[in-house]
Amino acid sequence: MNDAARKLAPLAKDQAEQHYREAPNNLEAEQALLGAILVNNDAFYRVSDFLKPVHLYEPLHRRIFEISGEIIRMGKTANPVTVKTFLKADEKVGDLTVAQYLARLAAEAVSIINAEDYGRAIYDLALRRSLITIGEDMVNIAYDAPLDMPPQSQIEDAERRLFELAETGRYDGGFQSFNDAVALAIDMAGQAFERDGHLSGISTGIHSLDGKMGGLQRSDLIILAGRPGMGKTSLATNIAYNIAAAYEPEVQPDGSFKAKNGGVVGFYSLEMSSEQLATRIISEQTEVSSSKIRRGDISEADFEKLVACSQMMQKVPLYIDQTGGISIAQLAARARRLKRQRGLDVLVVDYIQLMTGSKKSGENRVQEITEITTGLKALGKELNVPIIALSQLSRAVESREDKRPQLSDLRESGSIEQDADVVLFVFREEYYVKNMEPRDEFDPKYEEWKMQMEKVKGTADVIIAKQRHGPTGTVKLAFQSEFTRFSDLADPSFTQYEH
Known part of the structure; x- marks a missing residue:
């Protein structure tokens, strides 16, 4: 050797x-x-x-x-x-x-x-x-x-x-046995019975909307769409804050926490900075106009209101990610991390068209949007949380006599409509009627316009165009534009009708 x-x-x-x-x-x-x-x-x-x-x-x-x-x-x-x-x-x-x-x-x-x-x-x-x-x-x-x-x-x-x-x-x-699936369904019914408002899902804080949807269901992809100026970001912000403010944790046998009411919210703000989003929420909560807050045109009493509100809001489990042009893979990775570190009950994405796909060579925008919506649907199921994803509508709405949105108006609509469990449209007729104001107030049509304006002023329609486990129809809400706040109408008989 x-x-x-x-x-x-x-x-x-x-x-x-x-x-x-x-x-x-x-x-x-x-x-x-x-x-x-x-x-x-x-x-x-x-x-x-x-x-x-x-x-x-x-x-x-x-x-x-x-x-x-x-x-x-x-x-x-x-x-x-x-x-x-x-x-x-x-x-x-x-x-x-x-x-x-x-x-x-x-x-x-x-x-x-x-x-x-x-x-x-x-x-x-x-x-x-x-x-x-x-x-x-x-x-x-x-x-x-x-x-x-x-x-x-x-x-x-x-x-x-x-x-x-x-x-x-x-x-x-x-595979999961049918036995286990039935047990899960019964557990969900039991939780709905115990939860405030007897909802199977998470309450949006807007009762007339909850009445139609049963709250936000876990693992659902909820598309919230509208033309610019309709208030889709405002509605998403309102719902996100309502859920976070209602958060009530319950200790589980293994020492972890679960939301008894409300929930922890992750908000991907691809369009606005976190500071702009916070200003909107403060305005909505304090009833001080956001434009006044930005200009500093506020009284001492208003300022005290803002300080008190900000102190209360510090305890609210609402987490904002303001990365622009985020990819679906990055979004999923950050959502998983948030769930591990802080918990997660609802995810909001504002909005789909500002996200990027994996940009495979030769892929067009429609394929990219398909990848994004499929990815969001899969993420909702993986994390077992509802995802509210905002989407823009095509300009086809503007060229029609009837400006009420339809499913076909969704941009790159095929995949968005297909992957969504719920599709909501925000429609404010007031926005269009306001633009039709006759220039001359002595015009015979002015009175007619004024009457129409009175009828639609301060209201908004949330059209449920698709819902896998519930009825479609329209929910009428109150909208205060100066505070960007949606709420239930004072007269409940006026709130909703079904298709």
Whole structure:
């Protein structure tokens, strides 16, 4: 053996000993937990809210846990005798048959009191195994450098998988049993019953709108569209502030917080700066005109109002991101981060046409908008929050006699209309009537115009043009233009009618 070979020999031996690393697991903890469940079925309910069969390392243990859970949920008793009938009789565990192994688990069972501790240990090890899988995938993809996954895409994919793992303890997606889906639907109905106003979704703070929509539903993409000057940003700002101001947290069993009423709001303001947005909200809350606030044309009493309002607003969980031209990937990454750090219940994007797609070569604007709306819909489902996305309307509205918007007026409408769960149009007839004022007040048409103006002054229509789980129709609201505030009309009989 030459010198080089002699030097490499011990190194090769060390590497051979080190190269095999077993994935983190604790079979003794799994055995102890299963034994506790087989002896006393109450142990199952101590862990069933967070521990799933997939979290156990040993395949046989997974099957025992799954079968025991199904038996217990049916109101029957899970013990070595009832569980063994669902497992292969000829299966061996070392020298033991399955029946003998189940009996051994029960015989050596620890106290039910320790069940939750064992469950947590198993769950944490499962998370570590998932982290190793994600880490190995990251390393392998980075080494391979595939053309269809540039580094930026890999970062986004890793961030998404890590977020899902942090949120739910699993990142594999897959099918959900109808049983689980029904349980979720019943839970939602129960929460709606307990929540203020008995809404299944999050209240917008505008009762007549809530009456039609049942609040903002989780994972819905809500498109709020209108021509410039109609007040779509004002309505979005009003709703965002109402939700944030109504926020009432409730502590969950695992120590995290969940919104009992209202919610934490993330607001992407691509058009206005955060300072302009704050000025609008202060104006709406204090009833001091925003133009006066900007000019400093305010009295001492008004200034005191502003200070008191700003102190109250500091506690409101409304977070503003004013990055212009943000891409859908950046927006998703920041939303995930906000949800992890502060919580997130509603997302507002003002507005779609100011966002950018991934700009693949040869892609036109329609394809880019399609990518953005599809991305927003997917993000809403991933984060389980409603997303209110504002959109512009095409100029076709202006050339028509009837200025009321229709679904076909949505710019690049195909994808926006298709991906949206709800489409709302803001329409203020007052804006158009005001522009038709006759120049001469002695004109015979002036009185007619004046009467029409009186009829529409201070009102706005929110047209529900599409709604997957509710009626379409129109909701009439009050609008105070000097404070950019939408609210319910004083006369409830005048509020809404259905198509």
